[in-house]
Amino acid sequence: MKKWRYFFLPALMLGMALGFTGCKKSAEDEQAIKVGEFASLTGKEATFGISSHEGTLLAVEDLNAKGGLLGKKVELLTEDDLSKAGEPATVVNKLISRDGVVAILGEVASSRSLEAAPICQEAHIPMISPSSTNPKVTETGDYIFRVCFIDPFQGTVMANFATKTLKAKKVAVFTDVKSDYSKGLAKFFKEGFIANGGAIVVELDYNGGDKDFKAELTAIKSANPDAIFIPGYYTDVALICIQAKQLGLSVPIFGGDGWESDQLVKIGQDAVEGTYFSTHYAPDVATENSKKFVADYQKRWKTAEGAPKLPDAMAALGYDSAMILADAIKRAGTTDGPKVRDALAATKEFDGVTGKTTINEKRDATKSAVILQVKGGTFHYVETVNP
Numbered sequence: 001m002k003k004w005r006y007f008f009l010p011a012l013m014l015g016m017a018l019g020f021t022g023c024k025k026s027a028e029d030e031q032a033i034k035v036g037e038f039a040s041l042t043g044k045e046a047t048f049g050i051s052s053h054e055g056t057l058l059a060v061e062d063l064n065a066k067g068g069l070l071g072k073k074v075e076l077l078t079e080d081d082l083s084k085a086g087e088p089a090t091v092v093n094k095l096i097s098r099d100g101v102v103a104i105l106g107e108v109a110s111s112r113s114l115e116a117a118p119i120c121q122e123a124h125i126p127m128i129s130p131s132s133t134n135p136k137v138t139e140t141g142d143y144i145f146r147v148c149f150i151d152p153f154q155g156t157v158m159a160n161f162a163t164k165t166l167k168a169k170k171v172a173v174f175t176d177v178k179s180d181y182s183k184g185l186a187k188f189f190k191e192g193f194i195a196n197g198g199a200i201v202v203e204l205d206y207n208g209g210d211k212d213f214k215a216e217l218t219a220i221k222s223a224n225p226d227a228i229f230i231p232g233y234y235t236d237v238a239l240i241c242i243q244a245k246q247l248g249l250s251v252p253i254f255g256g257d258g259w260e261s262d263q264l265v266k267i268g269q270d271a272v273e274g275t276y277f278s279t280h281y282a283p284d285v286a287t288e289n290s291k292k293f294v295a296d297y298q299k300r301w302k303t304a305e306g307a308p309k310l311p312d313a314m315a316a317l318g319y320d321s322a323m324i325l326a327d328a329i330k331r332a333g334t335t336d337g338p339k340v341r342d343a344l345a346a347t348k349e350f351d352g353v354t355g356k357t358t359i360n361e362k363r364d365a366t367k368s369a370v371i372l373q374v375k376g377g378t379f380h381y382v383e384t385v386n387p
């Protein structure tokens with residue numbers, strides 16, 4: 001009891017102090033346009049949330065440096081969803097009802113966007129996912145948008161890559177059944193690869209977060225595929241590649257945007273060397289907008305080791321998502337949900353870091369994909385595939 005009281009008094013004082021600063025908010029703060037963001041800043045897919053947030057925050061800072069929006073500052077309120085199911089609903093509800101945000105930016109992972117989308121739809125608060133690619137995300141309703149391509153396209157891109165570049169005839173597919181993204185991309189890849197005349201010789205499942213993939217990989221080995229497609233996220237993929245190597249599997253392994261993280265190489269080391277994946281953006285493709293973005297991003301953000309950080313697809317799409325929202329608010333002349341929704345739906349040829357974005361009638365964007373290869377521990381640009 002006593003201990004508790006000792007703790008309680010300072011806690012109470014701290015609470016009061018925070019309360020006071022809350023009251024002393026400047027008129028400018030009160031008037032700021034509040035934009036909510038939810039992201040996996042910690043947990044299993046932490047690099048997704050961190051990259052996306054760094055891009056998004058850079059955009060908000062750029063906007064404010066140029067005078068903000070509708071004569072007001074923009075305030076970004078960011079919530080960590082811990083990379084965990086259940087959290088997106090909690091934090092997005094908070095952002096909408098407690099903080100009164102006018103729009104939501106997020107998430108990277110499709111399953112987490114799918115969890116938050118019905119809440120935004122119901123509240124008539126526009127939501128823009130920077131990088132969720134599962135088609136169901138925007139099918140939730142007319143307030144839900146994305147600024148990236150979708151997986152029927154990404155699946156076809158990798159099916160054609162398997163057929164034409166890898167010259168594969170028989171492919172094994174290894175899917176994370178806990179992830180809407182993984183299940184969708186597996187399906188679209190299979191359809192494309194079969195349409196190319198290829199055969200799926202074995203299909204196996206895992207649960208994101210599993211640590212031992214030996215039994216499944218042994219089954220894959222005995223099916224004798226020419227290549228293995230893993231539509232998963234980097235932490236699992238790195239472990240799968242390590243165990244595949246241990247089992248003596250030496251055929252090409254390839255996947256989708258979920259692979260993109262410096263952690264893929266940090267965990268996977270030489271087991272991921274030579275692998276390929278598709279994604280949305282490569283800093284090596286030096287358009288004017290991208291060159292400026294890379295320079296600004298590197299000035300603003302550092303790696304854990306203190307070196308200038310190279311932006312990835314999530315950072316670039318995070319930046320574009322915030323700028324596309326700002327453009328819509330400007331055109332709407334208000335932050336009123338239904339009007340911003342209409343302005344977002346009318347987005348045409350927005351010239352951003354990841355190319356031109358036009359929002360189609362399904363509230364998706366049509367964009368090119370890039371294919372990268374892991375070489376010497378870094379990602380090397382291989383090719384751009386246009387829609």
Ligand code: PHE
Nearest residue numbers: 109110131132133181257258
């Ligand atoms: N497209 C993935 C999904 O929908 C997320 C992702 C985007 C991962 C971009 C990496 C890069 O779940």
